[in-house]
Amino acid sequence: MNFMTAAANKSGSKEPLPAHLKRLEAESIEIMREVVAEFRNPVMLYSIGKDSSVMLHLAIKAFYPSPLPFPLLHVDTTWKFREMIKFRDEEAKRLGLNLIVHINEEGIAAGVNPFASGSSVHTHVMKTEGLKQALDKYQFDAAFGGARRDEEKSRAKERIFSFRSKAHAWDPRNQRPELWNLFNTRIRQGESIRVFPISNWTELDVWTYVQLENIPVVPLYFSKKRPVVERSGTLLMVDDDRMPLEPGEKPQMRRVRFRTLGCYPLTGAIESNADNLDDIVAEMKTAQVSERQGRLIDSDESASMEKKKREGYF
């Protein structure tokens, strides 16, 4: 088997993973194999961020030497940073991935956008509804997501295999008990399962793993001079000319980077000089605010993430 020899070279003289990351990695791989063994038509939700990058890397490991046994799905709101889209297409090419890009055309036709419609409507229509459309269109019965339990309070109670009704709804009061590594994968026609293989990873675990495994991530995570405006304490990057500037507002070049990535008008940058992985990990360890603080969609209303999730948001 000559492809084995090629694989042996790939690892090179890599630093071994610390014991806890090795355990997390093995757990994620086991979860992914469960899905492929038990579901008819799985898909991996690919959001282009660091968590997706890690999830994709784990999947390649899980099924090696087979190619990825499922496609990737990106629900494109058309407001992602340009660098994200570029990175997505390069990764798909480099890894030979089957990438499906879905855009909610009805939302586009209705003129939904984050400025005119507000973050809440924009996210609901372009992300949540767009995702449901795609899942229905391709009849996926299982969808991997890169959510982590440490991100947000309502995620802390999410199962690893999270059941969704035909209408894609999540019922937090009526979740299946999840014991040991014995996942209940049984569903009826039309129902689906959302699977979160990196549930038990923390943000620091993700960055440490990215570093040790040399996983490519979008350059927006690294500090660079970028054009930003400051609005109610949040630094927004002016990524293209669709962004309406207020009277007298002028983009300034500041050294910023992003801790999470989403739609550029909804994602706050942080001032930082961390332009490499070592600095990012160091910065993480002394960080004073949580990563989700940069997400404008979470602070809309109290318990907003739980509400979105019940409606079918990832």
Added chain:
Amino acid sequence: MDTRTDGSKPIETDNDLLRFITCGSVDDGKSTLIGRLLHDSKQIFEDQMSALEKDSVRHGTTGEDIDFALLVDGLEAEREQGITIDVAYRFFATPRRSFIVADTPGHEQYTRNMATGASNAELAVILIDARKGVLVQTKRHSFICSLLGVKHVVVAVNKIDLVDYSQEVFDRIVADYTSFAAQLGFKTVMPIPLSARYGENVVERSAKMPWYKGPSIIEYLEGVDVRSDELSKAFRFQVQWVNRPNLDFRGYAGTVASGRINKGDAVVVAASGRATKVEDIVTYDGSLEHAEAGDAVTITLADEVDIARGDILVEPKARPEVSDQFAAHIIWMNDEQLLPGRSYLIRIGTKTVPATITTIKHKIDVNTQEHLAATTLHLNDIAFVNVSTSVPVAFDPYAENRKTGSFIIIDRFKNQTVGAGMVDFGLRRGTNIHWQPLLIGKAERAGLKHQKPVILWFTGLSGSGKSTIANIVEQALNLTSHHTMLLDGDNVRHGLNRDLGFTEVDRVENIRRVGEVSKLMVDSGLIVLCSFISPYRTDRQMVRALVDEAEFLEVFVDTPVEDCIKRDPKGLYAKAKAGQLKNFTGIDAPYEAPEQPEIHLETVGKTPAQLAKQILDYLVEHKIIGLSGEPLALAPEWFRGSDI
């Protein structure tokens, strides 16, 4: 049991992961302790802190102070009620270790959640309110942890500030706990006095308790050695997925459940006993010389052996038990009660098989550990039972191996996880009763009769016309020289099932026995007509599963309940409505209509004979009768007559 109160130096570990569960109620300050652990290990960021300050004013119970409990009470509903309702997972890390905390509520009705949290925990932190000492709930929590195989316990005697940091109180609680827990099989029990609210003995050792020489709780959790003997256990590898990218490669993907394996080692497939050798241990990062418990790998074998998902590769000299019957402890987790005899699915390792709970030996009172008699199990009940699986499965006792001794129970129709179990031991009668080989089979027996053996299962409400139609069908079959038998609900209850009533449990047993009898009759080559209300889908499915595919024909006699009440041939509906008959299907007991019956008889506006003809046509069309070549002579007078 090693009770460390002397502050002996914990064992060093390589920045590993520790998974623990916290047990206690809101009143014990459990959420406060977790909030405090997160806060003091610097896992709470400024934005979360400012949200917490705001929330403390709105929902808090600590007056001016920050209510750390609010940090961890996640869902809207629970924040309003002030209780945690499910299992939540928290994460924190110190320079020495990463931690995953399963946070579960302590109320009695949540045994299910605690079992869930404990199933993956290596250690339990059991909170005791220093003012209250060892309570019934302390015993309950400890028992559940012990049942789920948690071997290490920290007894966190909290709110020690409220008893003036008293050594006497602490010593008394420790003595109480130690005497009670002696029988629970914990390997270590570490008592620590602390005040979660004020951070005493949480991260730093407290200056307020000079009499206590032991570590703070964080110090202890950082150092405690829970790496049990997973590595020295027998090798077990549960095959998850067959990796087959091309004709030259066939690998078995899975995670090593226990023990260790080297390239070249001999292995056997547990269920079939087939032996082979490990050719290679494949990973993306290159091929490995060996793999050990916890490693997710892909194994290739030296020989072509028939292996699929669900099989277990084991070492030849230490094999697991293989049986279709075993004794186990189970925890029931669903609002719908467990019914012995009903067919469920169990998932054990990577294998999912139909199974029934054949006997409930006893139920266990979770507070006193007393044994109680039981015929069914309800939500949160724990019991010792016998399980029978449709095919033999490989397992180890749970006490020896959590990965190969655990299983979940799944409802076949709702797909809910309804229970969880831990295998105690295989039942010898399972291994020793073998099938006596027979020279003549049902094909030969049926061949003589020029028919295919089938079960025609008539289901429908009382008074829907099942027996009337079944009688006409049998008469027609008899007159055309077919060999039949008719089992009727009422008649069977006069003999075989005279000991059964109409409770849900008895109804299941009623159908199970009829199913087994029908199966024997199918083996003898007969066409068996069964006329039973059989209201539960699961039970009809159970009979279907007893015979081969296409040998079970579900005949849904579909008469609306209003029509049945109008006809009421036996006067039973009148009695049920008057309250003289309990559990009457259609009145105060449910009827689950078939979803895809082979034959669907909509009776309204049709005569019994017309409906019988519909069945006979089906039998001819599917080549079950009429095999002798002679056309079926059906007498025209059968197809006249009035409504049923």
